[in-house]
Amino acid sequence: MQVKGSTRIVVTVVGKDKVGIIAGVANVLSELNANILDISQTILQDFFTMIMIADIAKCNVDFNTLKTRLEDKGQDIGVKISAQHEDVFQFMHRI
Amino acid sequence: MPISITTEEILETIRMVEAENLDIRTITMGISLRDCAHSDLKVTSRKIYDKVTQTAENLLKVGEQIEAEYGIPIINKRISVTPIAIVAEACEAENYVDLAISLDKAAKEVGVNFIGGFSALVHKGMTKGDEKLIYSLPQSLAQTERVCASVNVATTKAGINMDAVKIMGRIIKETAELTKEENGLGCAKLVVFCNVPEDNPFMAGAFHGIGEPEAVINVGVSGPGVILNVVKNNPDITFGVLASRIKETAFKITRMGELVGKQAARRLGLPFGIVDLSLAPTPAIGDSVADILEAMGLERCGTHGTTAALAMLNDAVKKGGAMASSYVGGLSGAFIPVSEDAGMIRAVEDGALDINKLEAMTCVCSVGLDMIAVPGDTSAATLSAIIADEAAIGMINKKTTAVRIIPVPGKQIGEMVIFGGLLGRAPIMPVNKFSSESFINRGGRIPAPIHALNN
Numbered sequence: 303m304q305v306k307g308s309t310r311i312v313v314t315v316v317g318k319d320k321v322g323i324i325a326g327v328a329n330v331l332s333e334l335n336a337n338i339l340d341i342s343q344t345i346l347q348d349f350f351t352m353i354m355i356a357d358i359a360k361c362n363v364d365f366n367t368l369k370t371r372l373e374d375k376g377q378d379i380g381v382k383i384s385a386q387h388e389d390v391f392q393f394m395h396r397i
Numbered sequence: 398m399p400i401s402i403t404t405e406e407i408l409e410t411i412r413m414v415e416a417e418n419l420d421i422r423t424i425t426m427g428i429s430l431r432d433c434a435h436s437d438l439k440v441t442s443r444k445i446y447d448k449v450t451q452t453a454e455n456l457l458k459v460g461e462q463i464e465a466e467y468g469i470p471i472i473n474k475r476i477s478v479t480p481i482a483i484v485a486e487a488c489e490a491e492n493y494v495d496l497a498i499s500l501d502k503a504a505k506e507v508g509v510n511f512i513g514g515f516s517a518l519v520h521k522g523m524t525k526g527d528e529k530l531i532y533s534l535p536q537s538l539a540q541t542e543r544v545c546a547s548v549n550v551a552t553t554k555a556g557i558n559m560d561a562v563k564i565m566g567r568i569i570k571e572t573a574e575l576t577k578e579e580n581g582l583g584c585a586k587l588v589v590f591c592n593v594p595e596d597n598p599f600m601a602g603a604f605h606g607i608g609e610p611e612a613v614i615n616v617g618v619s620g621p622g623v624i625l626n627v628v629k630n631n632p633d634i635t636f637g638v639l640a641s642r643i644k645e646t647a648f649k650i651t652r653m654g655e656l657v658g659k660q661a662a663r664r665l666g667l668p669f670g671i672v673d674l675s676l677a678p679t680p681a682i683g684d685s686v687a688d689i690l691e692a693m694g695l696e697r698c699g700t701h702g703t704t705a706a707l708a709m710l711n712d713a714v715k716k717g718g719a720m721a722s723s724y725v726g727g728l729s730g731a732f733i734p735v736s737e738d739a740g741m742i743r744a745v746e747d748g749a750l751d752i753n754k755l756e757a758m759t760c761v762c763s764v765g766l767d768m769i770a771v772p773g774d775t776s777a778a779t780l781s782a783i784i785a786d787e788a789a790i791g792m793i794n795k796k797t798t799a800v801r802i803i804p805v806p807g808k809q810i811g812e813m814v815i816f817g818g819l820l821g822r823a824p825i826m827p828v829n830k831f832s833s834e835s836f837i838n839r840g841g842r843i844p845a846p847i848h849a850l851n852n
Contacts (some may be wrong), residue, residue: 312402314411342404353407366465384411386468391402393656394410394649 309359310339310388313372317381319350327354327383330375335362350381355388410649414469417622418684419650421657422677423473424460425598427605427613427670428452430479430514438490442499445484449476449503449512452612457508459664467660469653472819476504477603477615478514486526493530497537497544504543511586513603515546518593521555521842531561534568538583539575545601551591551788553795557843562788565589566781566837570804573773577806580814584803585736585768589784591791591798596671597727602764602799613670614662615727618654619677620646622684624714628692639693640713647674647717655722673727674718675763676710678738680821686710686731687740687750698740699750707731708761728797730763736816736823737768745824752783752826760790765798770814770823773806780804782833785843793846 313331315323324341331338336356343352361368369385376383413419433444453476460474478484478500485493497515504512515537517527534546548565551557569589573581588602595606598615605613627646631639654672662669678686687698690706711730719725733755735741744750752769759765765787771780784800791798805814808825815822 312407314407316411344404351404351408353404369465384468387466388402389656390467390469390653391407391410394652395402395406 308388308392310355310357311336311365311385312388312391313354313356313383313385315352315354315376315381315383316349317376319345320379323350323352323379323381326375326379327352327372330371331356334368334371335360336368413620413623413649417620417626418679418681419620419623419653420470420472421616421654422619423475423598423600423617424456424471424657424661425475425477425603425615425617426453426456426665426667427477427596427609427615429605429609429611430481430484433484434487436487436489438485438488438493438495441485441488442495445496446499446503449478449500450506453507453509455665459661462664463657463660467657469657471657473510475509475598475600475603476507476512477598477605478512479605479607480514480516480518482517482524482526482530483607485530486524491529492533492536494533494536494540497533497541500544501541509543511543511545511600513545513547513600514605515544516548516604518549519561520549520552520558522558523561531564531568534587535571535575535583538572538586545586545603547588547590547593547602547604549590549593550784551792553592553792554845556845557591557785557788557792559785559837559843560840562781562784563837563840565784566777566779569780569802570777573804573806580808580816581773581803581805582816585801585816585820587801589800591788592796593799594727594797598673599675599677599728601801609670610668612667614658614665614667615670615673616654616658616661617673617675617677617727618650619675620650621676621678621686621689623650624676624710625683625685625689625692628689636709640709643710643713644717647714648721650674651718651721669724671724671726672718672722674714674722674725674729675727676714676731678732678734679819680737680739682739685738685740686733687738687744691740697747697749698744699754703754704757704761707733707758711762728763732764732767733758733762734768734801735826736770736821737819738821742822742824745826752828756786756790759787759798760794763797765791766800766802768801768803768820768823770803770805770808770825771828772810772825773804773808775804775828776832776834778832778834778837779828781837783828785837789843
């Protein structure tokens with residue numbers, strides 16, 4: 303399989319459920335012009351888990367800045383937010 | 398392209414990294430130094446420094462970029478070079494310590510924590526350069542921090558060079574003595590091999606083989622914690638099913654290595670060499686190969702059944718990993734370094750694991766007697782004989798084996814030495830008290846084995 307530069311990222315949020323998590327993350331993504339493609343959420347062992355897939359092709363900052371902005375937002379609202387390129391999941395789970 | 402990854406799969410990947418210590422153990426850049434040969438040692442030294450620092454200039458940066466983008470920790474960035482004995486052969490110098498110092502400086506300049514390849518391949522005999530390199534080892538390892546050394550003393554095709562085996566026993570003793578302030582730490586950076594692989598990314602045995610390109614990226618993956626959880630969560634399944642589960646997991650771990658290796662190679666403008674799909678433990682709790690063996694149902698690693706458990710684990714990891722990568726190489730298997738594996742240390746302390754059992758385990762897994770601390774008064778002949786035994790296992794079984802042993806000056810059986818960091822801590826283990834002196838003193842070569850009449 304060729305390593306291709308996908309422009310999609312996976313944003314994962316884990317933490318205690320509360321008001322405004324999705325709004326908070328969506329706000330950051332919208333400010334930076336990242337397009338949300340899919341959202342899913344589950345409650346896993348009392349923990350709120352949200353997974354968001356976003357396209358950053360037209361994002362107005364580089365990936366590291368986006369990642370830092372999301373992590374900072376996570377600290378503000380008290381959850382752990384991480385962002386990873388989608389390739390990592392494609393590569394691990396699909397041939 | 399549709400979004401085809403399920404929530405469960407995303408969470409599985411995240412769990413592996415966050416909770417089970419999945420990581421890329423090393424991105425190792427292999428660099429050929431063959432064009433650095435010169436009759437003047439000073440010129441060679443400068444050329445080595447320049448080539449390493451130029452070629453690896455962006456290694457650290459690229460590694461960190463990939464780590465951030467994919468969210469997969471990359472623990473080490475390292476460099477391996479052409480065996481220095483070959484590069485230095487043309488030098489009119491008495492020893493090569495200056496070249497080790499030059500490598501050390503280059504490693505510090507580009508920010509890698511180890512540089513491997515202060516090495517010689519002497520399985521059939523020694524050239525003048527090989528000899529000078531080997532006699533430079535103790536000083537080189539004592540005067541440098543990041544340089545790793547290895548000597549290949551045997552192969553299946555050439556047999557065992559017992560003259561070299563004898564010398565290496567003395568070299569190990571001398572290295573321990575020169576680094577006694579740090580518990581013989583120099584010996585932790587010196588590996589004696591049989592059938593050494595030329596593309597191994599793992600230290601301390603990495604070097605850039607003579608069949609390799611100008612420069613190359615090799616990757617070593619790790620993930621004992623991930624495999625451990627698979628075994629732990631399936632206490633009642635039979636071995637066939639368990640092997641399948643391990644294979645599936647090894648596949649996923651190796652895919653990470655493949656991704657990171659290809660990305661690193663592309664960004665550095667170098668060819669991608671291999672993924673080494675090894676289970677490399679660290680002193681962190683839960684990141685232990687011994688724990689996996691115990692989770693299979695052994696009360697302690699080292700008890701009867703351990704060799705069978707390890708054989709099954711090693712083979713399942715290889716089968717899963719081989720499917721996941723386009724190029725597999727290096728050592729590829731389970732590592733059993735005592736000092737770097739909390740479960741192994743406990744097994745030794747509880748009296749379940751000794752050198753004899755470890756030797757048996759090396760018949761079925763990669764590498765060999767690794768990071769084993771023995772009393773400081775162990776004789777050079779005994780160390781040589783331990784090397785000879787391991788080399789014999791490798792030679793007959795057509796596999797890589799190695800010895801990385803530390804006779805810790807001033808320490809006795811039962812004491813604990815602390816090396817720190819990834820090298821961990823090691824209990825001093827007993828060796829056989831009977832002498833091997835006359836055996837080692839014979840010298841010469843043990844002939845290559847016949848491989849038609851296998852029994």
